[in-house]
Amino acid sequence: MRVSEEKKPKLTMSQDTHHLPVHEVLLFLETDASQGLPQNEAASRLERFGPNTLPRIRRHGSFMRFILQFHHPLIYILTASSGITALLGEWVDAGVIFGVVLVNAIVGFIQESRAENALDALIAMVKTEATVLRGGEKCKIPSSDLVPGDVVLLEAGDKVPADLRLTSVRELQIDESALTGESLVVSKSEHRLPTETLMADRQNMAYSSTLVTSGQGKGVVVSTGSATEIGRIHQLVGETPDIETPLTKKIAHFSKILTVVILGLAGVTFAIGIWRGQSAVEMFMAAVALAVGAIPEGLPAAVTITLAIGVSRMAKRHAIIRKLPAVETLGSTTVICSDKTGTLTENQMTVQRVWAGGQLFRVSGTGYNPMGEFTKDGQLVNWDHEPALSACLLAGVLCNDAQLVKQKENWDIVGDPTEGAMLVSACKGGLDVKQIQHEVTRENVLPFESENQFMATLDRRGADQQAVMSVKGAVEKILNLCQYELSADGREVPLEASRALQQAETLAGQGLRVLAMARSTEGKHVEGHSLKQAASAGELVFLGLQAMMDPPRPEAIAAVGNCQKAGIAVKMITGDHAMTGRAIAEQIGLIPETPVGTESNLVMTGSAIATTPHNALPRAVDRSVVFARVSPEQKLRLVEALQTEGHIVAMTGDGVNDAPALKQADIGIAMGRVGTEVAKESSDMVLTDDNFASIEAAVEEGRGVFDNLTKFIVWTLPTNMGEGLVIMVAIGAGFALPILPVQILWINMTTAVALGLMLAFEPKETGIMDRPPRDPGQPLLTGALLWRIVLVGALLLAGSFGLFLWEQERGSTVVEARTVAVNVFVVVEMFYLFNCRSLERSLLQLGLFSNPWVTWGVIVMIALQLLFTYAPFMHSLFHSAPIDGGTWLPILGIGVASYFIVGLDKWVRHRFTTKNNEAVVAGS
Ligand code: ATP
Numbered sequence: 001m002r003v004s005e006e007k008k009p010k011l012t013m014s015q016d017t018h019h020l021p022v023h024e025v026l027l028f029l030e031t032d033a034s035q036g037l038p039q040n041e042a043a044s045r046l047e048r049f050g051p052n053t054l055p056r057i058r059r060h061g062s063f064m065r066f067i068l069q070f071h072h073p074l075i076y077i078l079t080a081s082s083g084i085t086a087l088l089g090e091w092v093d094a095g096v097i098f099g100v101v102l103v104n105a106i107v108g109f110i111q112e113s114r115a116e117n118a119l120d121a122l123i124a125m126v127k128t129e130a131t132v133l134r135g136g137e138k139c140k141i142p143s144s145d146l147v148p149g150d151v152v153l154l155e156a157g158d159k160v161p162a163d164l165r166l167t168s169v170r171e172l173q174i175d176e177s178a179l180t181g182e183s184l185v186v187s188k189s190e191h192r193l194p195t196e197t198l199m200a201d202r203q204n205m206a207y208s209s210t211l212v213t214s215g216q217g218k219g220v221v222v223s224t225g226s227a228t229e230i231g232r233i234h235q236l237v238g239e240t241p242d243i244e245t246p247l248t249k250k251i252a253h254f255s256k257i258l259t260v261v262i263l264g265l266a267g268v269t270f271a272i273g274i275w276r277g278q279s280a281v282e283m284f285m286a287a288v289a290l291a292v293g294a295i296p297e298g299l300p301a302a303v304t305i306t307l308a309i310g311v312s313r314m315a316k317r318h319a320i321i322r323k324l325p326a327v328e329t330l331g332s333t334t335v336i337c338s339d340k341t342g343t344l345t346e347n348q349m350t351v352q353r354v355w356a357g358g359q360l361f362r363v364s365g366t367g368y369n370p371m372g373e374f375t376k377d378g379q380l381v382n383w384d385h386e387p388a389l390s391a392c393l394l395a396g397v398l399c400n401d402a403q404l405v406k407q408k409e410n411w412d413i414v415g416d417p418t419e420g421a422m423l424v425s426a427c428k429g430g431l432d433v434k435q436i437q438h439e440v441t442r443e444n445v446l447p448f449e450s451e452n453q454f455m456a457t458l459d460r461r462g463a464d465q466q467a468v469m470s471v472k473g474a475v476e477k478i479l480n481l482c483q484y485e486l487s488a489d490g491r492e493v494p495l496e497a498s499r500a501l502q503q504a505e506t507l508a509g510q511g512l513r514v515l516a517m518a519r520s521t522e523g524k525h526v527e528g529h530s531l532k533q534a535a536s537a538g539e540l541v542f543l544g545l546q547a548m549m550d551p552p553r554p555e556a557i558a559a560v561g562n563c564q565k566a567g568i569a570v571k572m573i574t575g576d577h578a579m580t581g582r583a584i585a586e587q588i589g590l591i592p593e594t595p596v597g598t599e600s601n602l603v604m605t606g607s608a609i610a611t612t613p614h615n616a617l618p619r620a621v622d623r624s625v626v627f628a629r630v631s632p633e634q635k636l637r638l639v640e641a642l643q644t645e646g647h648i649v650a651m652t653g654d655g656v657n658d659a660p661a662l663k664q665a666d667i668g669i670a671m672g673r674v675g676t677e678v679a680k681e682s683s684d685m686v687l688t689d690d691n692f693a694s695i696e697a698a699v700e701e702g703r704g705v706f707d708n709l710t711k712f713i714v715w716t717l718p719t720n721m722g723e724g725l726v727i728m729v730a731i732g733a734g735f736a737l738p739i740l741p742v743q744i745l746w747i748n749m750t751t752a753v754a755l756g757l758m759l760a761f762e763p764k765e766t767g768i769m770d771r772p773p774r775d776p777g778q779p780l781l782t783g784a785l786l787w788r789i790v791l792v793g794a795l796l797l798a799g800s801f802g803l804f805l806w807e808q809e810r811g812s813t814v815v816e817a818r819t820v821a822v823n824v825f826v827v828v829e830m831f832y833l834f835n836c837r838s839l840e841r842s843l844l845q846l847g848l849f850s851n852p853w854v855t856w857g858v859i860v861m862i863a864l865q866l867l868f869t870y871a872p873f874m875h876s877l878f879h880s881a882p883i884d885g886g887t888w889l890p891i892l893g894i895g896v897a898s899y900f901i902v903g904l905d906k907w908v909r910h911r912f913t914t915k916n917n918e919a920v921v922a923g924s
Pocket residue numbers: 339340341342416418419448450453454455472473474475513514515516573574575576577
């Protein structure tokens with residue numbers, strides 16, 4: 001559905017609604033605060049107003065971006081030489097050089113646009129969703145489908161999806177820095193305001209792109225898309241991905257320094273030639289050849305492209321990179337701190353045990369299917385005799401925001417799985433959950449937040465009934481709020497907390513997530529305004545425990561094993577009980593199994609984190625594996641502690657309070673499904689499937705990207721070196737140039753695209769996860785690789801110069817000898833490409849055709865070289881000449897010889913390092 005800009009009515013009323021009473025706004029927008037819009041009306045409004053998206057505005061338009069391609073030292077040199085060559089009357093050469101400049105700019109422009117588009121598309125894959133009321137039902141829809149009149153529900157962690165006039169709020173606080181630049185959070189209200197109130201003070205409005213930091217709210221959409229404040233104020237919205245990384249910056253810097261050095265060398269060469277009595281024109285061409293050949297101009301572009309390819313490979317494996325430097329950092333990650341629920345486990349909760357009135361009940365059934373039974377000591381439960389059990393289940397239904405739904409034959413839940421599990425257990429216990437949810441009026445709610453560790457609601461069943469407060473949450477927390485407990489026969493008796501605590505530990509030791517239920521005492525009038533205060537009075541009645549299973553993800557078990565092999569420590573961070581965390585960690589293979597009842601020194605609790613002295617914390621954290629009952633604020637301390645120990649930390653998070661830790665981590669990873677918008681905004685990477693295995697996959701890809709970058713650099717630099725050396729030796733020794741500037745341009749342009757780039761598609765090497773993480777401080781090129789670059793550079797020099805002289809010796813013209821020298825360069829590069837497909841392994845181990853891109857690249861390159869050598873139009877453009885068939889033999893011979901020489905170098909080094917490692921192992 002497309003609505004043209006002209007036909008689309010612009011909603012410009014956002015500045016006008018703050019002074020109107022809510023009912024007038026609703027009337028104007030023809031909507032209903034409790035029902036929302038009917039589905040069909042929403043669809044027709046979407047047709048009319050268009051999607052709630054903002055056009056992406058780039059920093060530069062296409063024309064400017066094309067022009068910027070010419071802003072490059074090499075291009076300056078080429079353009080100048082093209083001009084001077086033209087002045088010298090060498091029209092063909094001038095035309096060819098200028099043609100290359102143009103082609104280079106076009107290729108650069110296309111590549112840059114494609115890389116940016118690909119990154120844009122990836123960012124768009126992380127969809128923002130909004131919770132709305134449509135036809136009286138609460139549902140989640142893509143934010144782009146919002147229309148004026150939609151009723152939106154906001155909660156902590158949401159990004160406000162459009163401009164809203166708030167209709168009701170509960171301690172709603174919003175961070176409006178995206179809009180105003182002010183980082184203070186703003187408290188919101190639903191009250192009308194004077195007309196003249198400035199935008200920043202309109203507390204009854206929530207503006208698109210701002211972030212809800214706490215509380216809840218409801219509002220009606222008044223403007224969408226570019227009619228919103230953010231759309232009007234900022235012309236530039238959405239994130240323009242930055243395609244620079246520390247590595248690309250380093251390489252760009254290196255290229256710049258190299259350019260200056262090479263220009264200096266070119267000047268010296270020019271001077272030496274003149275001093276030796278050569279003609280100025282010839283020496284000028286030689287200096288240009290040297291500059292063009294020796295400057296690795298394609299390097300920065302190749303690095304960006306390799307990174308971009310890595311990013312799209314990661315996206316296929318459910319990891320969306322939001323910030324490009326993360327691709328590099330992933331390869332160096334030494335610790336992954338992962339949340340338990342949903343990342344290492346399935347987040348498919350099923351209540352298996354309930355402990356109420358001092359008795360333990362088993363619950364049968366799996367998943368969210370509400371079919372199952374309660375048994376006690378192997379006997380079906382007689383519900384007339386279990387009032388405590390019923391009360392415990394009822395509290396789980398009242399203090400609950402989830403909904404149980406049947407889709408076709410499958411049962412599912414909308415909302416928090418922990419709460420969904422309690423609806424299912426209540427159904428199994430014979431409660432009519434739908435009926436209860438229908439009858440009850442919710443008078444107040446204290447939503448669950450990790451730092452409180454509990455949730456409370458105040459509900460009234462029928463106007464003449466007393467409102468009851470129901471509370472559920474972490475066992476220790478709830479027991480602290482209680483003074484009484486419900487006995488098996490339903491009487492309120494003094495609480496025996498130690499018994500409940502012990503029971504909770506036993507259940508947690510079985511890997512179950514345990515929640516305690518409580519309610520206000522019979523007949524007690526609860527003040528409606530602050531449930532937190534009411535609960536803190538400590539007079540609640542403890543009703544029992546519900547213990548649920550959340551099975552580990554099988555793929556996470558395998559991924560944890562892979563990480564451990566790859567020298568990456570995996571740590572589990574959980575808000576759950578230490579015993580639950582420990583049992584799950586054992587099942588996943590994070591820690592060895594130990595008998596129940598024994599202490600594990602690999603488990604650290606939130607309170608231990610809080611009491612450990614600052615300077616002792618890093619070591620303690622480094623040693624531990626499971627962190628339990630951790631508050632989101634402590635996550636930040638954990639990251640900092642691990643970083644102090646020299647680790648490169650990847651940390652997962654989903655809540656609003658995880659944002660600081662995600663920002664501090666070297667790689668902040670947000671959950672794409674359950675994660676809040678705030679967490680996503682603070683992250684470097686988003687997992688579309690919330691699965692730990694995807695983090696491991698991303699690390700693997702990150703290592704692969706780094707390998708491919710190194711391969712490209714090791715492949716490309718010898719050519720630059722060889723070309724530079726050939727020119728300098730020729731001038732120094734007083735020979736004619738074995739390769740001309742236009743020929744160097746030809747070699748560099750064609751081989752970089754047809755051969756070098758194919759390395760970016762090289763599949764990951766086997767065993768990539770068997771080696772330790774890369775030290776980020778380690779230089780890109782090790783001594784061994786530098787040596788290889790020098791070796792191949794020397795081989796190119798010897799091969800091309802040797803054959804160039806030999807050909808002339810045999811009676812060939814200098815033009816033919818140059819054609820041979822160019823072919824030597826290309827053929828050696830072609831063979832060397834196969835050496836570079838792996839930095840250590842041989843081709844036999846890799847498989848000759850395991851990267852089809854390389855095969856195709858070589859075929860294209862052969863065709864281009866035949867064209868270069870035999871096509872008459874190429875002769876006039878590139879000063880080439882046909883060579884006889886027999887001449888190909890020595891050319892190929894040099895190619896094959898250099899392949900084997902490099903192969904031998906690899907083999908010797910491999911043997912040497914393996915021997916050394918063995919000696920180290922044997923000696924240790
Ligand atoms: P993990 O950190 O492993 O992902 P988590 O994020 O689910 O676990 P929290 O959500 O912080 O951890 O939960 C901490 C504790 O709070 C749980 O052990 C449970 O006792 C309690 N809890 C969790 N969800 C709710 C809820 N919806 N209502 C009340 N209490 C809850």
